[in-house]
Amino acid sequence: MRRKRGGALAAIAMAGVLAMAGCAKDSGGDGNQAAGDGGGGEPGSCVTNEAPAAPEGSATEKTTEHGDVDASDHKIGLAFDVGGRGDASFNDAAAAGVDRAVEDFGAEKGSESPAASTESEAAKEQRLRQMAEQGNNPIIAVGFAYAEAVGKVAPQYPDTEFALVDDNSVDEKNVTPLVFAEEEGSFLAGVAAAYKTSECQVGFVGGVKTPLIQKFQAGFQQGVEAAGGDNIEVKSEYLTPAGDISGFNDPAKANVKSKSMISQGSDVLFHAAGASGQGVFEAAAANDALAIGVDSDQYKQKTLADVKDVIVTSMLKKVDVAVYDYIAAVAEGDPDDLPKRFDLSVNGVGYSKSNPAIEDVTEELEGYKKAIVDGDIEVSDTPEG
Amino acid sequence: MINWRTALLPPALAIIFAMLLSSVALLISGANPLEAFATMGAQLFHGNTAVSTVNLAIVYYLAGLAAAIGFQMNVFNIGVEGQYRFAAVVAAIVGAWMELPPVLHVIAILLVAMFSGALYALLPALLKVYRGVSEVITTIMLNSIVFGIVAFLINPEQFGVLHGNNLSTAEIAPSGRIPGIPLGEAGTLFGFIVIAGALGYGYWFMLTRTRFGFELKASGESKTAAAAGGVSAKKMTLAAMLLSGAVAGLVAMPELLGRDYVYAMTATQGYGFTGLAVALLGRNHPAGIAFGALLWAFLDRSAVSLESIGIPSEIATIMQGTIVLSVVVAYEIVRRADLAAEQRRVGRAGRNGQPAGVAEGGAV
Structure with missing residues (x-):
């Protein structure tokens, strides 16, 4: 009896080893046949619709100032x-x-x-x-x-x-x-992708297929469509189904999925996959594609310094600002004054401009941003299809 | 006949050894082991921790029983994890859809859960019996597949409901819930504890007082010997796997019917794997499993209370790991020591000039 159980344990160990070997093989590099050598044209050539007018003057970020808040008793x-x-x-x-x-x-x-x-x-x-x-x-x-x-x-x-x-x-x-208007920030990421693609095909890589991550997908799709109409195709992939949170922490899997998306013709990938995003960036860097980061300004992240050039911009979800404002509000005794939803109008979401590569389209992005803030464009938070 | 020394000494040794080992880990990380152990003990007298420990132990107990039934027949049902999650989501959906009077509603949900759990164990069982495919491999694969099934079923396009950013099944009506046992300040104990206790008794009764239990154990010990005695190993394997799956189907029920009333995307996973460890700790004995489940739940709760004094909660995980490992080693050591003692005794008896009697271990 004991020996048999040992056999079973050995079998588990074997299964584990095999699975790992499988993964290791998957992440091996290949497939440079991707973007670049297709028929596509210049970046921006896929855009069919004109961007809304950018606001007058400079696009200065207005940040709420909390002069002398004292939270020392908190x-x-x-x-x-x-x-x-x-x-x-x-x-x-x-x-x-x-x-x-x-x-x-x-x-x-x-x-x-x-x-x-x-x-x-x-x-x-x-x-x-x-x-x-x-x-x-x-x-x-x-x-x-x-x-x-x-x-x-x-x-x-x-x-x-x-x-x-x-x-x-x-x-x-x-x-x-x-809570945040993820779809509004992702909309701008979609616009940026539309202006940056030369193959007229872009991709979305989601970590786990949950309603929250689907908001990113929804916004991205609408942003691409707003700029490129039917001319640009959006491919969406998720790493794991709802309930399996490993999708947020699996760069190897993200890498494989991204590579296959790139080899199918997508040349700008937007990820909403947490720590798996690294795999997306590496795939983009290895195959002459571009990528868009998520949550924080990933161009500036130290762990991604090797691949930062492919990160044209990042969709920002400013959890840090919200938390900071919240603490200030609590210290001043009125957390009910906070925005009900941190959206574009209060700069709760947005996009980053730290990579110079985004400069040539910031005017268009500001235009779309203004249109959303003014209510001319409404962004839905559920993906089509 | 229970030999108390063989039954109790190994777990005690294992716990002491695990405490020593985690003390070393604590010292290395710069914490005071005594303070850590004091905090772990003190948590029980704090708020509702004691009751929530027992509540968690009820869940672990069911998972442990499910695993133990398989172990008895030498079937390594790693699929408890997949079986309980499949059963939970199916039972939650059916339970929310059904409209029945109070007690009947609960019984119907429990039956659906047991049936679904057994159903999810059926495929590995059939493959094992008729094709000789290792149940370890098939159940691991089915554990993985259950992620997709749950995600599919709780999608709003199927049976899911979206609230906030979370997805879950629809809520089960009050008639389908199992009332808790209120203990005032200390919290509410899951009413399911009664059912879990009855199951434990049923398990003990089946194994020790019924022909089926005897045949199960016999063919677990030796298939050929059992076959010679007229017991079909195939039938027993099938029965053990399905019973194990049915009990696994109940694992999520205390929480589903006693606290959550929905099965959500964020529902806890991993109970099935804990069940394997708990069954191992309890040596497949119903009382032993209860002890293992309580110990495991206590350590899980400790993880959170250790955070409050700045000790990484992983210490609790280290303790759980070392306990399982040392329990296995300790049983083996005690068994060998017993054997050696027995041999010495028989040897002494022999030297006294008389052959040892049968009762003393001598030959007939």
Whole structure:
């Protein structure tokens, strides 16, 4: 009996090894036959529609100034989603917002803890309770996975303020939702892609097929269509189905998918795949394609320095700004004054201009941005088809 | 006859060894092990942690039982994970759709869950029995496939409902819920604990008091010997796999019917794998599995409480890992020590000039 079980274990180990070998083989390089040698023309030649007029004057970013906010009697608790600090994505953005608030407003840094990937609902509740009991106030829960836990714990601690990133389904007095218009920022990414493609085909790589990531896809598709009409084709791929969060942390898989999209003719790829994005950038760099980053300005990210030239721009989702503003609002006693949704009009989402390669189309992008802010263009948050 | 020394010594040794090993890990990371262990112990007296530990243990217990049924027949059902998730999503959808009076509704949902779990175990079982395909391989593959099935079923185009950014099945009506046992400040215990206890008893009764249980164990020990005794190993393998799947189908039910009422995209995963470890810890004995489940749930909860004193929660994972590893080693050591003691005793008896009696281990 014992020997047989040993055999079974050996079989598992073998299966694991085989799977890994399979992956390793997949990520081996090939396929330079991609973009560049097709029939396509110049960048910009695929655009069929004229951009709305850019606003007069310079496109200065207006940022809310918080002069002398004093948050020294606030201890900030930060409950991360899976990944925690160092995920180069939205956990990091939230952490950056807290760090800035600590520096600028003198707030005290309280507890900070990441979720385990397989933890149960009760563990999230326990974490929030623990933070509340240790005197953290406000407590910032990062990710919609916390929605239910916040909904349960917040009423039990009426004197503690909670913020919930990416979810507005909790209706409690002391819960402030911090949600974003991902589709509006992604729309601009789509416009940028339309102006940058020479093959008239662009691609979207989503991490996990969830409603949240589908907003990025929806915005991107509409942006491309606004600029290029039917002339430009959008291919969309997801790394994993809903529920399998590994898609946010699988650069190798993203690399393979991106390569195949490039070899099928896409020459600008927009990713919304968290840490998997690195694989997209590497595929683009190896095959003369371009890529668009997500969440933060990925052109400036240290871990991506090798491939930064392919990152024409990044769709920005300013979780850091929202968190920073939220802490200021709590310190001033009125978190209800925050925008109900961080969209283009309040610069809650946007695009980055750090890569000089985007300069030749910023006028068009500003035009579209103005049109969205003014309400001339409405961006839907669900993808077609 | 239970030999208490053989039953209790190994887990105790394993826990002590795991504590020592994690102390080393704690010291290396610059933390105070005593403070860490004190925090882990103190959490039980804090808020509703004790009750939520038991609640989690109920889930682990079911997963452990499911795995243990397979182990009895020497079937390594790694697919508990896939079976419980498949059953959970199907039961949640059917449960939300059904309209039945209170008690019947719950029973119907539980039956659907058990049936779905068994159904998901049917394919590996058939492949194993009729084609000799290792159940380890097929169930691992089915674990992976279940991701796609769940994602498909909770899509709004099928049976899903979108709230906020999360997707889940529709809510099960109050008639289909299992009321909890309120313990005031300490929280609410899952009412499912009664069913889990009954299942544990049923498992014990089946194995030790029924012909079926005897045949199951016998063909697990030796297929050929059992076959010689007229027991069909094929039939037993099929039965063990399906029973294991049916119990696995219940794993998510305490939470579904006692707390969440929906099965969401963000529902916890991994209970099935924990079940394997828990069954191993409990040596497939119903009481042992209960102990293993409680210990495992306690360590899981500790992970969160350790965060509060700035100790990385991975320490709890290290402890879980070392406990499983050392339990296996400890059982083997104790078994050999017992064997050696037995031999010495028999040897002594022999030297005294009389042949050892049968009761003392001598030849007839």
